[in-house]
Amino acid sequence: MKLADLYHQVRNKIRYIVSFGRFNPASSSGQQAILHEIRRKAVEASQRVDIPGTNSQSSQSPQPNSFQVNLPWSSPSESGEAISPKASYSPLNHSPAFVKNQELTNDPYYPEYQCKTNDALGCPYPQQTLQQTPQAKFCLGCAFPVPLAQSREIRGRRGIYQIGTLLGKRGMGRLYQGVQTNDPQPIVIKEYLLPNRCFKNLDDVQQRQGTFVRVANLSCADGRDKDFRLLIPTEAIADEQERRCYLITKNNLETLPTLQTYLSTHGSMNEDQVKLLLDQILQTLEFLHGQRFQFDSGQIGNGLVHGNLSLNSILISEVNSQEFFVYLTDLLIWEYLFYRPDVQITPKTINDDLISVGEIGFKMLVGQTTLDPRNDQHWPTLQPEFKQFLLQLLGLEGSFSTATQGRDVLLKLPKPAIKDPSPLKADADIDDPKRKVFTPWILAPAIVVLVAVVGSLLWRTFRKPPIVVEQKNLVSTIEEIIVTVGNFTYSLEEKGAASYIFLTPTLLSSRQSLIDELESRKPGLSLQEIWAQDVQEAETQVTQETANFAIINQVNPSYPNSLHSQPIAYDGLLIFVPFIKDAREQALPKALGGKITFEQVRKLYTGKVQNWKEIGGPDLQVQLYAPTEPSAIQLFEKKVLQDNSSIAIFRDKLKQRDIQEQPTSATIRNLQYEFENEQIAGVSFGFSSQIFGQCGAYPLALQVESDSPLIAFLKRILFLGDDAQQAWIQQSNHQRIDPSTPLCKKGSHQIAQELFQTKQYPLSFPVVVLYPRNNRNEPRYQIGEKFSDMLTTEEGQELLQETNLVPLQPLD
Structure with missing residues (x-):
């Protein structure tokens, strides 16, 4: 030394x-x-001293190695494999192995602390120490770190978080209720510890903290906040002063009971309940294993292995005896960082996750954790097909290679027989030979003639001639557009959809922002954004030559004569509600028939409707949301509310916060949470380009109430349609989606581009480039036109299509 x-x-x-x-x-x-x-x-020191001449092996035993930050699951890869090392694996014996240098008589996680309860994290004595002595940092009984004091603040990069009530422990950390100081939304804080008796190497502690921040600050690589019942933290923070780390998660889902707690209280579940939960778990794993994730370092990983699936890492929300929702949490990728240095981690694979799901399914059926699925006598009576499915999940009779494969088999299992609850009629009502029966076939010819005549008249009256999109010959590549290179400025709405489309680095397959992609195609071209509060300010910046051009949503089609607007793509507003499993009777899309009228939307956002049953929906309270983009608000007022009275009421509700304004991704999370846990059904609107691909939101088809009730009825019975326009269509048959469409299944649907290109979707609008109408031969006056020329090439339209905008015309 x-x-x-x-x-x-x-x-x-x-x-x-x-x-x-x-x-x-x-x-x-x-x-x-x-x-x-x-x-x-x-x-402790005397116990470690070797006496010369004895056979003690303590001096021979190796010291725990310092933490290696290059373990496979802490290093995102672009290999296309789920992030986790590959290794052989034995079923039913894959929990992290706690390897001990000596027999432990204390807490298996923190044996160096002689806790009276053998559970240092969950022990009440550290909390009592803190209550007696608010400045205390260690338990008086065993010197284990005490919990965080109430009102203590934790500073992160995304906010300041204040500690509230200690909720208990789960996994490798303590849970606290908390709040973000600049946001009233509740949060949950999970505190992880690296106590000095277990983690003696300071470099090891710092490396673990650094890796924690790097791997736990993850997000979907495509920039979209997808909700597949996987609890991804909002922020991961390493304490610079203490041996602690913190995970911040918004909303209260982290406070739900674990599946272990639920089974301990309620006992085993029936077969249908287990199938429902396994379907949800496998669907979440489909997302986890297949989604590209971006880590704090900027590295991209193709899929993650959970690695820590158990009854204690699955949270459950019970709606009623047959309706549950489960959420996966506590991924091994960060939980393992707080295992003692002498703990050996068994590498995890996708197959391990599936085996864990099989174990969880078996335990839900039997209600006990000690029974062995390899013993046939421990199984309850099940459908043979379902038992075979579980055995295959467990790897005992074959196996599944992916969660998708397992879920497909689960969904094809025989459904339980449903008995007809309707009562039988009395015999006299069924068959009475003395009763005279009217035979309607006598009038059949007259009815057929009448229907044919009325149908012909209606067909001629209401048949709409097909609208053909004007096809132009597009320049093939961006390279063919001649652009004078140099430094130029352009204006963007600060909170607008265009700033998201053009500056988010994860929307394109090249993993560059759209602006960076265009600059890379034209070396020497440099484009610098200038922020505008709304489209009107962006227009002013171009007029006053503060910016060379602007990229905006076209709220008003008329501009000053000094400016020219060039459409480059289409976007649209969607009215959306929470999308929950379609089998649920009170699911909002199903109850509304998948559509809504403009008048109903106006009544919702002016407060005339406060319960969904008033417009044919379930008996649920309405919660109103709105996006933060000013152009979205302006388009909604112009295209939906329309009259000054409704607009005034809407603006007053925004001012009084009766309508909650927040980013669309946060709204989607809140809609699902409130529907599943608080029996509140919310509604919001937002841009199609930001909502497409997020299966937590269902866009309602929009219907204009222009027909009389009689005409509407006749059109329905003669299959002439209801004129409701849906922005998304099913990929298989190009019919509009309905509440039974599996929106969470990739490739099940697509944007109905033709409706946007032909302006049949009532809330569609063009995205335009606005630039000076000036014939002066100077690059600063020409760059706006050249920029729009690049994006209206075939190559440019394909790039815009990648961002979920609709190209100006169909692309071959």
């Missing part, structure tokens, strides 16, 4: 003892605590 190392080791020991005494006074001073700790340290 070097002298410097010895100096730092002694200094750290002294600081530890002094801090322990300062914050843990056993009586009126810290002297007794210091003496007690010195004695304990001395005993």
Whole structure:
């Protein structure tokens, strides 16, 4: 050992003892605590001393290796494989193995702390110590770190978070209720510990904290906030002053009971309940294993293995005895960072996740965790096909290669027989030979003639001639557009859809933002954004030549004569509600028939309708949401509300916060949470380009109420349609989606581009480039036109289509 190392080791020991005494006074001073700790340290040291001439092997035993940050699941890869090492694996024996140098008689996670309850994280004594001495940092009983004090603030990059009530422990950390100081939305804080008796190497601690921030700050690589019942943290924070780390999660889903707690309270589940939950778990794993994730370092990983699936890492929300929702949490990719250094981690694979799902299914059926699925006598009576499915999940009779394969088999299992509850009629009502029966066939010819005549008239009256999209010969590549390179500025609405489309680096397959992609196609071209509060300010910036051009949503089609607008693509507003499993009777899309009228939307957003049953929906309270983009608000007022009275009421509700304004991704999360847990059914509107691909939102088809009730009835019975326009269509048959369409299944649907290109979708609008109408031969006056020329090439239209905008015309 070097002298410097010895100096730092002694200094750290002294600081530890002094801090322990300062914050843990056993009586009126810290002297007794210091003496007690010195004695304990001395005993520990004496136990490690080898006496010469003995057979002690302690000096021979290797010290735990320092933490390696290059383990496979802490290093995102672009290999296309789910992030986790590949290794052989034995079913039913894959929990992290706690390898011990000596037999442990204390807490298996923190054996160095002689906790009276053998559960240092869940022990009440550290909390009692904190209550008795608010400045205490260590438990008076075993010196384990005490919980965080209420009102303590944790500073992260995305906000300041205040500690509230201690909720308990789960996995490798403690859970607290909390709030974000600049946002009233509730949060849950999970605190992880790296206590010094278990983690003695300071470099090891710092490496673990750094890796934690890197891997736990993850998001979907395509920039969309998809909700597949996977609880992804909002922010991961490493404490720079203490050996602690924190996970911040918005909303209260993290406070739900674990599946283990539910089974302990309610006992086993029936076969249908287990099938429902397994379907949800496998669907979440489909997303987890297949989704591209971006980590804090900017690296991209193709899929993640959960690796830590158990009854304690699945949270459950019970709606009623047959309606449940489960959420997956506590991924191994960050949980394992807080295992002791001497713990050996068994590498995890996709197959391990599927085996864990099989174990969870078996345990839900039997209600006990000690029974062995390899013992046929431990199985309850099941449908043979379902039992075979579980055995295959467990890897006991074959196996599944992916979660998708397993889920497909589950969904094809025989459904339980449904008995007809309708009562039988009395015999006299069924068959009475004395009763005279009217035979309608006599009038059949007249009815046929009448229907034919009326149908012909209606067909001629209401048949709409097909609208053909004008096809132009497009320039093939961006390279063919001649652009004078240089430095130019362009204006963007700060909170607008265009800023999301053009500056988000994960929408294109090249993993560059659209602006960066265009600059890379034209070396020497530099485009710098200038922010505008709304489209009107963007227009002013171009007029005053503060910006060379602007990219905006066309709210008003008329501009000053000095400006020219060039459409480059189409987008549209969607009215959307929470999309929940379609079998649920009170699911909003199903109850509304998948559509809504403009008048109903106006009544909702002016407060005339406050319960969905008033417009044919379920008996649920309405919660109104709106996006933060000013152009979305303006388009909604112009195209939906229309009259000044409705607009005034709408603006007042926004001002009074009766309508909650927040980003669309946050709204989708809130809609699902409120529907599943608070029996509130919300509604919002937002841009199609931001909502497409997020299966937590269902866009309602829009119907204009222009027909009289009689005409509407006749059109329905003669199959002339209801004129409701749906922005999304099924990919298989190009029919509009309905509440039974599996929106969470990739490739099940697509944007109805023709409706946008022909302007049949009533809330569609063009995205335009706005630039000076100037004939001066100077690059700054020409760059706007050249920019729109690049994006209206065939190659440019394909790039815009990747961002979920609709191209100006069909692309071959």
